[in-house]
Amino acid sequence: MCGSLCDDVVVLLGDGGRIIEVENACAVGASKFLSAQSEHRLKTPLMKKNGKFVEVSLEKAVKETAKLLADAERPLLYGWSNTECDAQRVGLELAEAVGGIIDSTTTICHGPSVLAVQEVGCSTCTLGEVKNRADVVVYWGSNPIHAHPRHMSRYTTFPRGFFREKGEKERTVIVVDVRRTDTAKLADYFIQVKPGYDYEVIAAMRAILKGYYINASEVGGVPTSKIKEVVEVMKNAGFGALFFGMGLTMTRGKHRNIDNAISLIADLNSFSKWILMPMRGHYNVSGTGETFSWVTGYPFAIDFKRGFPYYNPGETTSIDLLIRGEVDAALIVASDPVSHFPAAAVRHLAKIPVATIEPHQTPTVEISKIVIPPAIAGIETEGTAYRMDHVPIRLRKVVDPPEGCLPDKEILEMILDEVRKIKK
Amino acid sequence: MAKKSLEMTLITCRTIDQGVAREGEKMEYDYQRACGVCYMDYEDMRLLDILPGDCVLVKSPYGEVVLRVERSKDEPHKGILVVPLGPWANKIVDPETHSTGMPSLKGMPVTVEPAFESAVPNIKVLISELQS
The missing domain is CATH 3.40.50.740 (Rossmann fold)
Structure with missing residues (x-):
């Protein structure tokens, strides 16, 4: 099971306490329950x-x-x-x-994430707040469709929230990754960054946010115009949430990538309400x-x-x-x-x-x-x-x-x- | 004729198949099928003259491993070799942590060459190699 730690899982039991079926869980969650009684145990x-x-x-x-x-x-x-x-x-x-x-x-x-949080702090919230409030959701170096299969459907993208009654229709999803993952295929904006250039793209976003001119046609393989477009969306969010995964922690820069991402969130909080959260793996x-x-x-x-x-x-x-x-x-x-x-x-x-x-x-x-x-x-x-x-x-x-x-x-x-x- | 080879960038990843197989099935073939694989662009496969299902030898300064090739569903990512996290990828990743505790599991240069005669090592072979 992943860090989403789904608390709505229903397990159907048969005679002798045999687990017959697991409802609501994703494939990973279901296999955790079913493997408990497998012959390999x-x-x-x-x-x-x-x-x-x-x-x-x-x-x-x-x-x-x-x-x-x-x-x-x-x-x-x-x-x-x-x-x-x-x-x-x-x-x-x-x-x-x-x-x-x-x-x-x-x-x-997320060891590097912890190091970065210890250096610069972190603005965060619960997933319930994201569900009820977020209208812009960013997944950076993370592919929840595979690694956290119910994350988007329970907390961030598809559910209807208290202030987001139309669910998905009221939310904009931005995905930053080195490849067009299954999560990226669901996104409104996809930024395909060159491997190892996340730090530069975050730095460019921060510079644009602060009103600086980027004297380059592209940064980290991403056209500057695209970065500007996405920064505009992020700046105008009612409530934004950035989720990041191994794409930032395992790549060149490691904790410095997270440090910069946290600083981006701090900068964004001058314009709107933003939080960031690591996509934790084990439950x-x-x-x-x-x-x-x-x-x-x-x-x-x-x-x-x-x-x-x-x-x-x-x-x-x-x-x-x-x-x-x-x-x-x-x-x-x-x-x-x-x-x-x-x-x-x-x-x-x-x-x-x-x-x-x-x-x-x-x-x-x-x-x-x-x-x-x-x-x-x-x-x-x-x-x-x-x-x-x-x-x-x-x-x-x-x-x-x-x-x-x-x-x-x-x-x-x-x-x-x-x-x-x-x-x- | 010289053997074809390609310089690529290794990116380790998570997949749903790997996530399912790691729950209690790690010594089974399902885990090998989920993790003893690499995903690449069709264009890169053409450069190596290989087809989905063929094997390739992936070499890095830290080791080498034979993996089965699949065409990536996340194209285009020319020059990027995607391998699910697991014992197969771990043979070729950079263990340097740069004082963070975290090894460098993404963005490493690797060399990929066809290995038609080879087979993906099973988990027991990998473990015995690590023990020797």
Whole structure:
């Protein structure tokens, strides 16, 4: 499920709590519910012996995981975005107990956005306000039709809002991307920017907004006249919302692109009301930022080695740590870094002992020494998650988990107890 | 005859198929079908003399990987090679984070050449390569 965290999903259950159908969800959301009961689901803790997994008791898996973390010099506790906030809180306690580094998937999605927000602040609102008020919606480097399939239909473009009774007819959609994505095909204005030139286009927009003359026929592959036309639309918005995705954070400029985009929004607020919001990927990645921040003061990449929280992206971020070969053990919770980290980082992860708390067979499970399958938050256990606009939503339990599968939080508490016994 | 090749810019992306396959099916063929693929313009395919369904070898300074080619539905984006995020793309992306923690997953120069005799590696092969 994505950061839209749809709260209108209906799950139809058959005999014995079998999930038969998932209503209202998109294809991604439905597959999350249906895969919970698929034949690939892990149900028993596993440990590798002579290169093969053997089933072990939960107690043994927990003890071995605690030993692995307690014995390590520089353990990394990574993931957290696909579980609920209470489990994340226990994860922070565990990181502190073992003097490790705790990092979330923010590090490889909107980490640069967080850095930019810390530098220049951010004007934002809830998705409810966007639905009720927005008449100009911009998607920059984001393709919600594929990555957040219900974002446009629930919150931004198609729904009727309190002040936008005609829904889509009262809204103008602008898409900025390097290719004509399926989202761009629905837009009123499409700006096709050259890869890596987003910063320049934003800067040109800001210059036009401030009344400067652009002495060039095009900027970043976009005709200046087109930029002027779009800036005019943005300037005259009643309420504008800019949503940005990986097209800004993963490309040349990274956090400086976001910094400039936030500044564009600040400039636009001299003419109209504008907000901006990152398109968060995992359903509770915003929750990691919230939980980590209210416990430690920092949103991701937190190092407890010194005995207190220390944060320095580039030094304490997972990918940098792995590429430098600094980490000597890892606990992966509700994530799959082997599928999502660059090969240079994964090669080191594959060399060190890894324990994984994960309900499905994933590439990270394949390289792990210990695997503990939990109950899935929001399907088999309840909890709290934060939507991309930082609105907390209660997750409900729909079905019972497989026998013996405990919630992430309880597994982590068991590991924490064992670590404290070892460290005493 | 010299082997044809093309200098392109790599852009990683999200697709709905990748999103569906990553929910519990990552060790299955569906995930390979969704992520072991690259999308390019018809014009670029003509320059390489390849057809949809053929394989290409994509090389970057950080590694190389064989991918299946599909004609992009988002044309025109001449010179841009679009690959869904996943273990296949991760073999060729730039791991440099520039002190932000975020590797450079979009906008990298790559070389693309036809690889008619090759096949897209399955996920188990990719994992064993990373472990070796």
